[in-house]
Amino acid sequence: MKSMYIGSGDVNAILAGIKTKTYQIFFARFCSGEVPYYNAKLSPIDACRTGAILEERYLLSLPDNYFPQYKVTSKEMDVFKASLDYGEVVVGKLKNAIEFKTIWFEDFVSIEMDLEYIKKKFKKYYIQIQEQLYCSELKEITLKFCPVYTYDDKINNNRIIDESELKCIVIKRDNKIIEKIKERGVFFQSIKNHFKE
Numbered sequence: 001m002k003s004m005y006i007g008s009g010d011v012n013a014i015l016a017g018i019k020t021k022t023y024q025i026f027f028a029r030f031c032s033g034e035v036p037y038y039n040a041k042l043s044p045i046d047a048c049r050t051g052a053i054l055e056e057r058y059l060l061s062l063p064d065n066y067f068p069q070y071k072v073t074s075k076e077m078d079v080f081k082a083s084l085d086y087g088e089v090v091v092g093k094l095k096n097a098i099e100f101k102t103i104w105f106e107d108f109v110s111i112e113m114d115l116e117y118i119k120k121k122f123k124k125y126y127i128q129i130q131e132q133l134y135c136s137e138l139k140e141i142t143l144k145f146c147p148v149y150t151y152d153d154k155i156n157n158n159r160i161i162d163e164s165e166l167k168c169i170v171i172k173r174d175n176k177i178i179e180k181i182k183e184r185g186v187f188f189q190s191i192k193n194h195f196k197e
Contacts, residue, residue: 004191004192006081007083008083014026058086065088118169133178145166
């Protein structure tokens with residue numbers, strides 16, 4: 001079934017308790033047979049729409065060998081799939097990746113680019129990146145925060161994002177978190193395997 005996958009955006013759900021609403025919503029989607037389609041650029045939610053626009057704008061500043069929404073699947077457990085915001089490909093092989101997050105300017109200025117701060121304040125992002133590292137087999141991924149100054153689509157669609165505007169931190173593999181993700185994934189892999197037969 002096409003819906004039987006765990007994306008990087010789903011990892012926090014599988015790590016939640018099985019009685020939580022978050023887990024139950026994910027489990028229902030997993031078994032639904034329907035693959036959700038999101039078009040963030042058409043979202044009525046300002047933050048989502050602006051994030052999608054600025055992701056496209058940032059791509060323009062990257063070298064040509066960076067590909068947006070680069071898909072990777074775990075070789076160990078194919079139930080795990082991830083989309084990397086930007087994957088750097090060299091001679092047909094993934095070499096590097098960037099996870100790009102937009103955040104309102106007033107919140108952006110208070111971000112500390114310290115690993116322990118990121119793990120505490122942006123735990124959801126940290127766990128998401130660990131699943132991406134597991135799927136991609138990369139040793140590290142760069143997390144980049146981009147400030148949002150306005151929700152005006154016209155302005156954002158013409159914005160030139162300079163690297164000096166961003167706050168960046170390299171996130172390395174955290175084997176303790178990855179093992180926990182894998183442990184929770186075994187149940188979902190067994191369901192997927194059952195339907196393969």
